[in-house]
Amino acid sequence: MPLTHISIVILTGLRGGYRGGRGGRGGRGIRQGVCCIPFYVLLKLLVFVKILIKNVHFGILNNFLVYSEPKVTYIPPTLPEDEESIFAHYETGINFDKYDDIMVEVSGVTPPQAISTFDDAELCESLRKSISKSGYIKPTPVQKHGIPIICAGRDLMACAQTGSGKTAAFLLPILQKLMADGVAASSFSEIQEPEAVIVAPTRELIGQIFLEARKFSFGTCVRPVVVYGGVNTGFQLRELSRGCNVLCGTPGRMLDVIGRGKVGLSKVRYLVLDEADRMLDMGFEPDMRRLVGTPGMPSKENRQTLMFSATFPEDIQRLARDFLRVDYLFLTVGIVGGACTDVEQTFVKVTKFCKREQLLDIVKSTGTERTMVFVETKRQADFIAAHLCQENVPTTSIHGDREQREREKALFDFRSGRCPVLVATSVAARGLDIPDVQHVINFDLPNNISDYVHRIGRTGRCGNIGRAVSFYDPDTDSPLAHSLVTILAKAQQEVPSWLEESAFSSPSIGKFNPPRKDFAALDSRKGELFPVNVSSRPAFQAATDEEEWE
């Protein structure tokens, strides 16, 4: 093998690091390696490899080539501490009351009675005040059922439609228990031992959960802390050392701080895994298993575990069996995998060459309406954002290749209305809760129907009306047609005749329809031991439609 080839193997091999091939996330400061090759070859190689591998730094130290990953120095801006900012919220929309009609199903033995008001939950005074300052007047269906289940000490697997208030459904009962037991953060111990651990797949999502936890525990002795990649670890360790009762984190950084001996798990009473299906899609299953298997973590019999997932395919059921107690309750709210009926969905038939023109027409006509534009690739996101800026449409973008500082700045500019258009890849599709997103545009349709539902779920939240426009290119998108028609029909939306024709003429399998039952919603234990309670409207469609998703 020529020398240069050997060198490349050495250099790229050095980069692998402890992330097990998923690279890029959670650098641990400087790692070093050494190789001896002629200097001129080395220089050429250096330029070549540096172009190939972003964010890798080389230097010469004592005649040796030294490899290092850049230290993450980003420290997020200090959060406002005043009550007004902490409790800032957007208004619920005209359709909020319609939530009462949403289908709810609970399966498992002896589920507790659902609550109908927050008063029924008998929460402590400080939580009641926080709820009212947050503008919550009555609980959403996932809260009506989830809060009493968690208060009763039961494990929970919940599938609920987008924007339905899942975060408060698990935070309120956890905080209630911690406050009732007089838990208080202490900055005196070297190792922090949180009582609750919450894991979510993306930095933005866990950041939001943390802000909600901070809001509900405002003015109390309970202290939430957040850890996620892309932020200086030293900063997060300092935050941790000031006391931590509720640790929120993305899987990699969570394991990192535990591995550094700064967090002990022996006091964990609550483990929450949010967006579990997304965590599997993103390859976090080994991290989740490592977390529950960490020495000190109480066994499932000795902790309460809550899992949330938009869908309930076989691999999530397997996790539920492994992580939850055998008598866990299974809660489904709305049509699992279905789109919210408050979003008006339209489709525009396009060719790939006219998409940019069409996009420009739409965003120019919507003025200052907050609009999220979804594209398939990171490069496309930058390209489209630059194009819109050139056309004097203030636009920003968010995707996995942007640094954390840039991602947070993009979200800030979008939230504040400074840039009313945000171009995003699917990293931003799930979980982002941004007030007043009136409009979602699928510039590129995603390659699976579940991403489609999550993308359009960024609008039409909390009873507000939203609009979603999707560019449909028959050359590339026809394998998705069948699923789209089903989603539209279930959300009681008009189905364009050309889309219906496309659905019937195109094969329903292909790259868009992976064999896995994406939206399966059946409690796999049904028919064995467990009864099912259905409230609200009687028919629970998703289970019977399961085959359609194949």
Ligand SMILES: Nc1ncnc2c1ncn2[C@@H]1O[C@H](COP(=O)(O)OP(=O)(O)OP(=O)(O)O)[C@@H](O)[C@H]1O
């Ligand atoms: N009972 C309530 N009354 C009014 N607003 C609420 C209520 N519960 C939650 N909200 C607000 O609704 C919004 C959506 O809640 P949340 O982000 O928890 O939804 P979600 O179910 O996690 O959505 P997604 O699946 O899209 O992540 C938030 O801004 C939240 O503050």
